[in-house]
Amino acid sequence: MKDTVEADHILQAITRVACQFLDSDMALSISCNPPAIQLCNQVTLKPVTVMMNISGCFSLDVTFSFDSSLIEQLFNVYCHELVIDDSERAAYIGETACDVINIVIGNSTELLAEDGTIVNISVPKVLVDVDSLIMTEQSMQQAVVATDHGDLMIIAMASEKQLS
Amino acid sequence: MKSLNIQVVDDSALTVKKITQMLEEMGHHVVQVSNTGKTAVFDYQYRKPDLVTMDITMPDMDGITATRRILEIDKTAKIVMITSHSQKQMVMDSIGAGALGYVMKPIDPEKLKVSVERAYAKKVKR
Numbered sequence: 001m002k003d004t005v006e007a008d009h010i011l012q013a014i015t016r017v018a019c020q021f022l023d024s025d026m027a028l029s030i031s032c033n034p035p036a037i038q039l040c041n042q043v044t045l046k047p048v049t050v051m052m053n054i055s056g057c058f059s060l061d062v063t064f065s066f067d068s069s070l071i072e073q074l075f076n077v078y079c080h081e082l083v084i085d086d087s088e089r090a091a092y093i094g095e096t097a098c099d100v101i102n103i104v105i106g107n108s109t110e111l112l113a114e115d116g117t118i119v120n121i122s123v124p125k126v127l128v129d130v131d132s133l134i135m136t137e138q139s140m141q142q143a144v145v146a147t148d149h150g151d152l153m154i155i156a157m158a159s160e161k162q163l164s
Numbered sequence: 165m166k167s168l169n170i171q172v173v174d175d176s177a178l179t180v181k182k183i184t185q186m187l188e189e190m191g192h193h194v195v196q197v198s199n200t201g202k203t204a205v206f207d208y209q210y211r212k213p214d215l216v217t218m219d220i221t222m223p224d225m226d227g228i229t230a231t232r233r234i235l236e237i238d239k240t241a242k243i244v245m246i247t248s249h250s251q252k253q254m255v256m257d258s259i260g261a262g263a264l265g266y267v268m269k270p271i272d273p274e275k276l277k278v279s280v281e282r283a284y285a286k287k288v289k290r
Contacts, residue, residue: 025270082181095178102176102221103269106248113251121221121249123175 007141008037010060011156013111015143018064018104018154022147026077029148037143043133043155047071050097052105053122057114061157063133064101067150071097074149098124133157165281171196171213173204173230174246175222179269183217183246186273190280201225205233208241215284218263220247220254228261235262244283246271264288 015035022028046065054060066074075089075096084092101124109119133140133155145152170192174180184194196211198204202225208216216234220227227245234241244265245258255266264286265279 021270079178082178082185092178095176099176099178099269103248106221106269107250109249109251109254111250113253116253118253118257119251123221123223 007060007156007158010054010058010112011037011141011143011154014062014104014108014156015145015154017108017111018145018152021100021104021107022145022152026074028073031146031148035143035145037141040140040142041135043140043142043153045127045130045132046151046153048093048097049127049130050094050101050124051127052101052124054105054109054112054119055122056112056119057117059158062101062105063127063153063155063157064097064104065153065155066097067152070147070150070152072149074100094126098126165284168192168214168280168284169195169211170280171198171204171208171211171216173198173201173216173222173227174219175199176219179219179246182271183276186271186276187217187280189273190277192280199223201227201230201233204230205237208234209237212238214242215280216241216243217246217267217280218243220245220249220258228257228263231258231261231263240288242283242286242288244279246276 019030023030047068048071049065051063075093078096105121112119140155140157142155170187172180172183172194180197196207198207201222218227231243243263245263246267248269264283267276267279
């Protein structure tokens with residue numbers, strides 16, 4: 001595993017794929033392309049948040065945090081042909097968020113691969129009752145993808161030792 | 165083509181719902197849903213479906229390992245990977261494990277149809 005992670009390079013690749021997916025597959029208008037990347041040590045999360053780990057020649061946790069209006073719209077588009085009971089709606093909104101991060105991170109793996117090393121991705125998980133992410137040092141990078149239905153915040157977190 | 169009995173392997177309930185709907189609209193029957201690699205291998209043995217759609221990233225056993233295990237049990241098994249992984253090496257590893265097709269997520273129904281038809285029509289010599 002590498003000693004340092006070029007998190008801004010990784011985050012740029014992921015946000016690029018996210019913008020393509022939201023624009024082409026989900027028919028959203030992206031108002032800021034490419035989004036600016038900021039270094040931070042604290043992030044206040046939006047109402048629906050999911051996380052995945054990327055590993056291979058580095059290890060990085062990536063979080064997608066959605067405005068309510070955005071995840072509602074994504075659910076409506078992604079699930080429009082499916083019959084979903086009202087009782088299942090909340091669960092499938094979480095599933096939609098998991099599928100979105102899985103598709104975006106998975107579709108980014110070819111861009112993240114170095115020297116043919118396999119890039120492994122974890123199963124996505126919904127963060128429940130987590131309002132913010134706090135690190136002792138500035139070891140998080142975030143980008144906000146602004147759409148006509150709300151914002152998607154993408155956060156990359158490596159251990160402080162690994163970040164460059 | 166004839167209607168196939170298909171096993172869908174994916175840990176996402178939503179993706180299973182989407183794949184099932186697409187396959188049924190093509191005239192196939194989803195006879196088994198498995199949510200992990202291990203259960204996929206177990207379920208295959210008693211269901212013996214005509215074809216399996218297989219995710220890669222799953223809890224407890226990944227789809228490439230599950231593909232190898234199924235083919236150890238049944239060399240004639242026909243497996244199509246359905247995954248978000250875009251890395252070429254992952255495609256090569258899937259084909260190396262014995263998968264007969266590879267469909268990227270988000271799933272294009274037409275690409276899924278073509279991949280299922282091609283995989284089922286392939287004469288398997290392993």
